[in-house]
Amino acid sequence: MKFFVDTADIKQIEDLISTGFVDGVTTNPSLIAKQGSDMKEIIKNICSLIEGPVSAEVTATDHETMLKEGEYLASIATNVAVKVPLTVDGLKTCKKLREREIMVNVTLCFSAAQALLAAKAGASFISPFVGRLDDIGEKGMDLIEDIVIIYENYGFDTEVLVASVRTIQHVIDAALIGANVATLPPKILHELYNHQLTDKGLQAFLDDWKKTSQSILPK
Numbered sequence: 706m707k708f709f710v711d712t713a714d715i716k717q718i719e720d721l722i723s724t725g726f727v728d729g730v731t732t733n734p735s736l737i738a739k740q741g742s743d744m745k746e747i748i749k750n751i752c753s754l755i756e757g758p759v760s761a762e763v764t765a766t767d768h769e770t771m772l773k774e775g776e777y778l779a780s781i782a783t784n785v786a787v788k789v790p791l792t793v794d795g796l797k798t799c800k801k802l803r804e805r806e807i808m809v810n811v812t813l814c815f816s817a818a819q820a821l822l823a824a825k826a827g828a829s830f831i832s833p834f835v836g837r838l839d840d841i842g843e844k845g846m847d848l849i850e851d852i853v854i855i856y857e858n859y860g861f862d863t864e865v866l867v868a869s870v871r872t873i874q875h876v877i878d879a880a881l882i883g884a885n886v887a888t889l890p891p892k893i894l895h896e897l898y899n900h901q902l903t904d905k906g907l908q909a910f911l912d913d914w915k916k917t918s919q920s921i922l923p924k
C-alpha cells in the first residue's frame with residue numbers, strides 16, 4: 706500500500722519524506738490557499754523533493770480551460786498528476802490528458818458509478834473521499850470496497866486512492882480492503898507509528914537498563 710501525504714506545506718513534506726514512508730503528495734486548492742504563496746512554485750518545489758506523483762488540481766470548470774490548465778500543470782514536472790473534479794468536463798479532460806500520457810487523479814468521488822466512469826476515462830487514480838461521506842452519515846469505507854470489487858471485475862488499472870482520511874482506522878480499513886493508496890494528513894501519518902503501550906514499554910526497558918550501568922557501545 707502506498708502512502709501519499711495530503712498537504713502543500715513544504716516543511717511538513719520534507720519532514721515526512723525523511724521517515725521513508727511517503728510515496729507521493731496530494732494537494733488541492735484549499736491546501737494551496739492555506740500556504741498563501743504561488744501555486745506553480747509550490748508544486749515545482751514539492752516535485753523536486755519526491756519522485757512519486759504530486760497531485761496538482763485544475764481550477765477551471767469547463768473542459769477546454771481545464772485541459773489547458775492540466776497541460777500547463779503537467780509541464781511543471783514529469784511527476785505531476787493533474788487532478789480534475791469528477792464532473793463530465795473533468796472526465797472529458799481526464800480522457801484527453803491520458804491520451805497525452807499525462808497522469809490524472811480524478812477527485813471528489815462519492816459514488817461507485819462515478820468511480821466506474823473515471824476508470825473508463827482512463828484515470829491513473831480515483832480519489833473517493835471517505836471522511837466526507839462519514840460526515841453525512843454514510844460509510845465511506847463501503848464505497849472503497851465497492852470500487853475495489855468493480856475495478857477487479859474488469860481489470861481496470863486505475864489506482865484507488867483513499868482520500869479525506871481522518872483516522873488511523875480509515876487507513877487500516879483501506880489496507881484490509883486492498884486499496885492501492887491512502888493520502889494522509891501529516892497528523893495521521895505521525896499517529897500511525899505512535900502507540901501508548903510502545904511508549905510505556907520503552908520507558909520500562911530504559912529504566913531497567915539504567916540500573917545495570919552498562920552501555921552497548923564501547924566507552
Ligand code: G3P
Pocket residue numbers: 711731732733834836837868869870888
Ligand atoms: O485532498 C482531498 C482530501 O483528502 C480532502 O480531505 O479532510 O478536506 O475532507 P478533507
